[in-house]
Amino acid sequence: MTKPRIGLLGTGPWAERTQAPALAAHPGIEFGGVWGRRPEAATALAAAHGTDAHSGEDGLDALFAACDAVAFALPPDVQAPLAARAAAAGCHLLLDKPVATTVPGARAVADAAAGAGVASVVFCTLRFAAGTAEWVTEQATRGGWFTAHAHWLGALYGPGANGGAYAESPWRREKGGLWDVGPHALSALIPLLGEVTEVTAVRTGSDLTHLVLRHEGGAASSAALSLSTPPAGAGAGLEIRGEQGTAVLPERWGDPVASFGAAVDALLESAATGRPHACDVRFGLRLTEILAEAERQTAAVATGPETPAGVAAP
Known part of the structure; x- marks a missing residue:
């Protein structure tokens, strides 16, 4: 069977140290590509993990079209509109916390996910780390x-x-x-x-x-x-x-790369079963x-x- 493809939006230290390594190492998915606001950073991070690099508006559309789901490592108020756009393109969402720093921003993502019928998980570390x-x-x-x-x-x-x-x-x-x-x-x-x-x-x-x-x-x-x-x-x-x-x-939460891998598992299960995860985008909206x-x-x-x-x- 073809493995689900998950792309990554973001190229900062969180993406470099946690999310990209977790996606590249996950046995149940294919790392579907990296999109970044800085083309050179996207190229470097994608090359480090043997996947494709994307940037710009056309790159966003290309990544969404190539992937079943996308993960986010972006500032919250950059993440929110791009997540709504990804949902509209049919991609399941693995979001960072907070989803947004405004209620309308977070609600727009939640409404987009509901309207498109896509699964969502917000990576609240405590809820996925082995130690907690x-x-x-x-x-x-x-x-x-x-x-x-x-x-x-x-x-x-x-x-x-x-x-x-x-x-x-x-x-x-x-x-x-x-x-x-x-x-x-x-x-x-x-x-x-x-x-x-x-x-x-x-x-x-x-x-x-x-x-x-x-x-x-x-x-x-x-x-x-x-x-x-x-x-x-x-x-x-x-x-x-x-x-x-x-x-x-x-006190010990465990390896963040492994924790993010657990969040990937949760998203895959929610997408396969149709059952919302406890840390879905509606929970992320409530936090906001x-x-x-x-x-x-x-x-x-x-x-x-x-x-x-x-x-x-x-």
């Missing part, structure tokens, strides 16, 4: 949790930090921890405690956002999010408490709705009188 995916599933099955606290405190832009290639990302520098690491926290808190019904957000400093979330059924959670933590104070973790005691997210409401609140406080906590409706 099983833990999230196990704790969600146990249930009985009434509260949780997450902290994702990165040092990418911390004082004296050398963030490397990822620190050069303009969208990360502009949007900060709320949008970059916020999806990680939410992707675990929601399956553990239930749908978010209300969010309250406070920003302390230039890039430290605190979320308090109310969940269906009465549970509540909190999260502290930043990319600008002093290196000595950086770290990530999640603790939940409930009827059966306390549980802590494993919550984060956009948090951003609205912190922006309102920064520019004027404090506004009441918003309800992030499902």
Whole structure:
């Protein structure tokens, strides 16, 4: 049988270090090509993995026509319109988080995927990494949790930090921890405690956002999010408490290349069965709705009188 062909949009460090190696090594697919905004980068990455390079508008159409699915390693608000276009061309979608940083942008992708009948998966690392995916599933099955606290405190832009290639990302520098690491926290808190019904957000400093979330059924959670933590104070973790005691997210997540391979498996299964994955584009839209409401609140406080906590409706 012919293997499904999956192409890749993006040529940055995330694509180079994680997504391209995962696609090239996956035994169940054929790496269908690389598209990049910089032709020379697309050529180099494609050559490194023995596939075709594409660029420009004609290159996009050619990649979509040649592939059954496409994976994305692009800034979120570049990703969103191209993902909608890929869906319209009949390609299944393996999206990066966040899907977009505006609700209309994320909704357009979700609507395009639904209209075209294509499968989708958003690569929320915790939900696919060997060290954490099983833990999230196990704790969600146990249930009985009434509260949780997450902290994702990165040092990418911390004082004296050398963030490397990822620190050069303009969208990360502009949007900060709320949008970059916020999806990680939410992707675990929601399956553990239930749908978010209300969010309250406070920003302390230039890039430290605190979320308090109310969940269906009465549970509540909190999260502290930043990319600008002093290196000595950086770290990530999640603790939940409930009827059966306390549980802590494993510290070791595993190899990101293998995690992305698991996301590929999830997309292939969803495409074959027609069953939506728990981390599909509709879940990605929900994450965007919550984060956009948090951003609205912190922006309102920064520019004027404090506004009441918003309800992030499902």
